[in-house]
Amino acid sequence: MSAANHRVLHEALTGRRLTKLEYGHELPKLQDRLLDAQFELRKQRTRAVAVIVTGIPGAGRSEVVNELLNWLDPKFVTVYGFRPPNEVERQRPPLWRYWRVMPPKGRIAILHAGWYEEFLADSVRATERDSVVVKREVERIRRLERMLVADGVAVVKIHLHVSPELQARRLRRLARDKATRWRVTAEDRWMARHYARVERVFEHCLEQTDQRPAPWRVVDGTDRQHRAYEVGKVLLAGIDGRLAGEERPVRVKRPAAARQRALRKLLPTNHPGPRVAEEEYDRELEVLQGRLALLSRKRRFAKASVVVALEGMDASGKGGAIRRITAALDARQYRVVPISAPTPDELARPYLWRFWFQLPPRGNYTIFDRSWYGRVLVERVRGLAAPADWQRAYEEINEFERELAEHGVIVAKFWMSVSKDEQVARFAERDRNPLKRFKVDPEDWLNRKSWDPYQEAAADMLALTHTSHAPWTVVPADDKRWARLAVLRSLCDRIEARLG
Known part of the structure; x- marks a missing residue:
């Protein structure tokens, strides 16, 4: 994802679809390759995988995570969701709760928004944020991800996006059904009403934190089958180590x-x-x-x-x-x-x-x-x-x-x-x-x-x-x-x- 492209989220909405026949033909092959890659990851135990899944309400984050769990061996995958910090977490530095769930080599951890959760929430709600604070938070995230990759953790970052019209239709459909209305929160409704603002915040975040060792992959969430297939391909590339570019060696400045x-x-x-x-x-x-x-x-x-x-x-x-x-x-x-x-x-x-x-x-x-x-x-x-x-x-x-x-x-x-x-x-x-x-x-x-x-x-x-x-x-x-x-x-x- 190029930081120079200021409409990357809008341009990701290609409307591409997979027919039921195409999905049925391609999915088994992808699942087989994912299981092979996971088995090799477990066997070698030379690296771990941390998957960050972000997305606007209605883009299908939960559905995607459930699909990944169905495709992989769940014994070696852990999913973490993060609510606002509790009392124990507030007493430690912000990154503490994410470090606690860092996967060991051979395993995969899927984090709903992960260390982007608070940064995005604060940015979306604030009418104006101190540029120095924002710069420091971005720096903190970039340094963390570079360090994790250098230490053997593949950081796979996926953002799911849909148009405002499709988002509104999906949220209305969920809210009308008694069995699913619990899935639509007040926060979801607020973000849907402020779609343009939310999109700008997400786009700025992705542009500022996209880097060679931990690049972002934006997936069109319009078609559920195409969305699932694309996310599976991104995860496969992450497990195989094909997402991160080659890092330059660190050069330490010697003391005078x-x-x-x-x-x-x-x-x-x-x-x-x-x-x-x-x-x-x-x-x-x-x-x-x-x-x-x-x-x-x-x-x-x-x-x-x-x-x-x-x-x-x-x-x-x-x-x-x-x-x-x-x-x-x-x-x-x-x-x-x-x-x-x-x-x-x-x-x-x-x-x-x-x-x-x-x-x-x-x-x-x-x-x-x-x-x-x-x-x-x-x-x-x-x-x-x-x-x-x-x-x-x-x-x-x-x-x-x-x-x-x-x-x-x-x-x-x-x-x-x-x-x-x-x-x-x-x-x-x-x-x-x-x-x-x-x-x-x-x-x-x-x-x-x-x-x-x-x-x-x-x-x-x-x-x-x-x-x-x-x-x-x-x-x-x-x-x-x-x-x-x-x-x-x-x-x-x-x-x-x-x-x-």
């Missing part, structure tokens, strides 16, 4: 050399950092924990939430810092999420899926012991992610954190910077202590052998993902007491600045 050198100085290898005496530590710890407790009980905090991400080399003190945070909080108010190697279920979905799933409701904390930065740290260093995947992850992570911040989530990120000598001393101490021996495993020693590549990866991470809405705090961590106080102090400052 001067900034890179400055960041490396924050990641010491053998330089002792600041220290604090035990008596002073105990006194300051009590003050900071009391401050955090009071901030978390403020009335304004109930409208915010906090995501804390702690990263650092092994034995850098992440766990100790987390325990000093949680000691100040109500146990009902937080969750600690330790991140390790992804499970098979997590590997079957886009990389960020498991982190979206853990986002807290308002008034709560989620504390990540390691986080989504694993892709640009351990996965990069150990070769667990392809270069193209970890290179595009910087932009995807920045967008993820921007989504959180725009919803009022306070994002606090800490890099616990421990020296090489201090790390090996802590390994030895843990080996000697029976109660801490479990904290050291062969993976830790293996990671230590890659110290320099980890430091380089960390410097790139800090340079490329330090933003105004989600800044990094680099904490010298050779002295555990000093590091714990620094984390608490920075976290309190972040929350205080957000609450005012």
Whole structure:
């Protein structure tokens, strides 16, 4: 669909029809090919398919979805409809409810309007929308779809369209019959009365969000048989991977050399950092924990939430810092999420899926012991992610954190910077202590052998993902007491600045 064509919906109404004979002849062949493609999708499990179906009232969205379910093996297809966000959904960023239903590789998800639902509804009803807001919503959708396609989710977008005359006839026919009048809502009637306005909104949306990795396909809904057949062909192309054009490789802009050198100085290898005496530590710890407790009980905090991400080399003190945070909080108010190697279920979905799933409701904390930065740290260093995947992850992570911040989530990120000598001393101490021996495993020693590549990866991470809405705090961590106080102090400052 060309964005330059400003009458794409009108021109899609070709009036093409399939006779009963043609439909009966062609449909079995299409069904057979769809089932074969679905079987191969399930067998290979290298990609998933997300089908977005939009359309004006009376164009036949529900009928099309029902037909697809009849043609496919329904055990491996899930259909989702979205109403206005409920209380649980409103407490998270707008995309949260769509991430929750993202299909795993090998499966198909059909989403009624999907992430276009709210954008279209808001645009249709509003007499005038802030152009900056609209631009941001379009950008959000385009980035999401590019990321999904790059992560193995084929995004198939279908829009069904009919003329205003046919729409009116269909809605009247449904409304006259007691058995079907429930299908015509007040919203449908309103949209039918404002057909021209609705058409302009849909057309603008399609033009702004049509892109090579996730193109729109407009289907004429005039003839039911032709409509079904065309939608089936579009879905087949999506399953086979023939819809999305070839994407250009992501090129990551390297940090400026001067900034890179400055960041490396924050990641010491053998330089002792600041220290604090035990008596002073105990006194300051009590003050900071009391401050955090009071901030978390403020009335304004109930409208915010906090995501804390702690990263650092092994034995850098992440766990100790987390325990000093949680000691100040109500146990009902937080969750600690330790991140390790992804499970098979997590590997079957886009990389960020498991982190979206853990986002807290308002008034709560989620504390990540390691986080989504694993892709640009351990996965990069150990070769667990392809270069193209970890290179595009910087932009995807920045967008993820921007989504959180725009919803009022306070994002606090800490890099616990421990020296090489201090790390090996802590390994030895843990080996000697029976109660801490479990904290050291062969993976830790293996990671230590890659110290320099980890430091380089960390410097790139800090340079490329330090933003105004989600800044990094680099904490010298050779002295555990000093590091714990620094984390608490920075976290309190972040929350205080957000609450005012």
